[in-house]
Amino acid sequence: MSPTIVLAFTENKHTKSGWAGFSEYAKYGLTDPQFGVLSYSGDQCAWLMARSYRIQGYDVHILNLDESSHDASADIVIHKLTNILDRAEDGDPKAVEQVQKFESFVANTPVLDPLPAVRRLLKRERTMVLLQDIIQKTRKENVTLFHIAPFAVLSRAELLSQKYVNLVKFPAVIKHVTAASSQAAHQMAIVPSSQQLNTALTELAGPPESPSADKWFLQEWVNHDGVIFKVFVVGDHVHTVVRPSLQNITSGHGIFHFDSQKIPKSFAEDSASHSNSNLPTFATRLSSDARKAKELELDTGRAHEIARVLAKELQLTLFGFDLIVESGTGQHFVIDINYCPGYDGVPNFHAKVLHVIQQKIQKDSKSARRV
Known part of the structure; x- marks a missing residue:
């Protein structure tokens, strides 16, 4: 049979x-x-x-x-x-x-x-706490395998009363606590300065009196030169796909709302990006030289080791994670983990x-x- x-x-x-x-x-x-x-x-x-x-x-x-x-x-x-x-x-x-x-x-x-392993990735705070534990467990002689950006999970009232001070610096990204289950989970905003937070919240959730999520996930934005590395794991197989991300953010930018499911997946051919808007843009027109320079900053051995460690610690076989290399420092940040992702581009x-x-x-x- x-x-x-x-x-x-x-x-x-x-x-x-x-x-x-x-x-x-x-x-x-x-x-x-x-x-x-x-x-x-x-x-x-x-x-x-x-x-x-x-x-x-x-x-x-x-x-x-x-x-x-x-x-x-x-x-x-x-x-x-x-x-x-x-x-x-x-x-x-x-x-x-x-x-x-x-x-x-x-x-x-x-x-x-296993369902218990997958359930641990359903809420963003839960995922980040898991990553914090893995970072501590894998630290060797003060050398860190990867980093995560500082984050806080706060109510709207706590955000507006600036409870995030000493927890998260701006620019920051704000999103729903849940990482799945609804279209709203994929709506998020880049907030360049703390003065723009109230406006961003209102645009995401409506006026204060309207029904909305009680808790919000606020995380520091890490500039990474408009390049993100999508790492796909299938058992022992690891494959990395290079995709455009948001350009570097400054305090002079305006609030930028986007749907994480609709981020561009490819770069245009050898054309520099020009925009008269004060809104940040996806670096889809990053020059090939700039892309290649950023790709050289990725430590592929480190990326594979991160994949191995995450698979072991999270007890997962089919998953993916987003990896960025911070501008200037070269530090590697894991910014998201997805169970059984799309695997687009994996040969x-x-x-x-x-x-x-x-x-x-x-x-x-x-x-x-x-x-």
């Missing part, structure tokens, strides 16, 4: 990420893939594919969390349920039910990755993830035989 891989993904994950085309990749192994129907779960981001196909001897099914029961058995389950997990943690009844069904389904099945991703799946199934099979 063929081993079975079960995926618990949303339609968005299948169509707008490196996972897209996974079914086509499956055809290379065995012919005659089987297709079922497309069902809608009633959730805004949970179009779940109810279909199956073959991958080089593996049966692959995609789980519909709204089904009352799941008949398919699985040798391994891979999921991207951060939105649902976050809503469940906040008490959403539908999400709680979906998570309970999923936990029941995977109770005796290997999972990539041979399908083959790499299938290799990880095979290793996991074989490892758990050997463990089961020893019991």
